[in-house]
Amino acid sequence: MRLFDPHIHMTSRTTDDYEAMRDAGVRALVEPAFWLGQPRTNVGSFVDYFDSLLGWERFRAAQFGIAHHCALALNPKEANDPRCAEVLDVLPRYLAKDGVVAVGEVGYDSMTPEEDEVFAAQLAMAVEYELPALVHTPHRDKARGTERSLAVVAESGLDPGRVVIDHLNEVTVPLVRDSGCWLGFSIYPDTKMSPPRMVELLRTYGTERMLVNSAADWGRSDPLLTRATADAMLAAGFTEDDVDRVLWRNPVEFYGQSGRLDLDGEPAQATYEGNSILRGGS
Numbered sequence: 001m002r003l004f005d006p007h008i009h010m011t012s013r014t015t016d017d018y019e020a021m022r023d024a025g026v027r028a029l030v031e032p033a034f035w036l037g038q039p040r041t042n043v044g045s046f047v048d049y050f051d052s053l054l055g056w057e058r059f060r061a062a063q064f065g066i067a068h069h070c071a072l073a074l075n076p077k078e079a080n081d082p083r084c085a086e087v088l089d090v091l092p093r094y095l096a097k098d099g100v101v102a103v104g105e106v107g108y109d110s111m112t113p114e115e116d117e118v119f120a121a122q123l124a125m126a127v128e129y130e131l132p133a134l135v136h137t138p139h140r141d142k143a144r145g146t147e148r149s150l151a152v153v154a155e156s157g158l159d160p161g162r163v164v165i166d167h168l169n170e171v172t173v174p175l176v177r178d179s180g181c182w183l184g185f186s187i188y189p190d191t192k193m194s195p196p197r198m199v200e201l202l203r204t205y206g207t208e209r210m211l212v213n214s215a216a217d218w219g220r221s222d223p224l225l226t227r228a229t230a231d232a233m234l235a236a237g238f239t240e241d242d243v244d245r246v247l248w249r250n251p252v253e254f255y256g257q258s259g260r261l262d263l264d265g266e267p268a269q270a271t272y273e274g275n276s277i278l279r280g281g282s
């Protein structure tokens with residue numbers, strides 16, 4: 001079984017997680033940029049973070065035979081902080097880099113005017129850089145946030161086939177389905193979406209344009225829930241081909257639109273410029 005986690009925050013996970021993911025069948029992933037758990041105070045904090053996603057995290061993943069890609073953006077929460085506004089000025093040079101396969105996570109947190117502006121500006125960058133976009137839907141007031149996100153996407157001129165609306169549930173699926181956007185589902189250990197509920201959604205709506213992720217981060221989460229969903233699908237009578245479609249071919253098709261997916265790169269890069277610093281013990 002080959003698995004592709006289309007949304008996971010590896011910067012907050014350990015090498016044990018990488019090893020367990022590899023053993024479970026995860027061969028590729030996309031790590032979207034998000035907040036740090038505490039407010040960043042300046043643009044430099046983002047620059048270092050973006051560089052670590054493009055360099056160090058990619059190297060770490062390669063050591064376990066996992067192809068690492070990222071999505072970069074100013075996240076919805078920090079779109080409200082004027083100290084972070086400059087991120088929009090540095091973002092274009094990052095969106096031109098290999099390894100960046102989408103703009104994301106963008107979208108709404110509290111649905112403020114500042115978030116509106118930053119969301120629209122970053123969708124315009126997705127159009128300009130011909131990248132797909134990963135749209136986070138808010139955890140509070142999800143239905144209204146999803147409707148409003150779809151309206152902003154429609155206004156942006158970005159092809160809906162290049163947009164995934166993420167963190168969906170039973171209530172928001174029908175809204176997104178008719179839009180032509182891809183449908184993203186984050187499977188969590190004990191809240192929101194679970195493997196059995198995901199299987200029901202696949203039974204109801206089919207496997208087309210469906211993306212399943214673990215969204216694992218620092219919170220209570222589980223990077224093996226993509227595998228658990230695959231197992232639940234098989235137990236419910238889905239075929240191995242169905243599993244391969246949802247958990248491999250769909251994310252490959254979606255992020256492949258960037259033209260930058262690299263799924264058969266070298267296993268472990270022999271060197272990494274930052275590595276000697278960490279190994280040197282200084």
Ligand SMILES: [Zn+2]
Pocket residue numbers: 007009032034105215
């Ligand atoms: Zn996320």
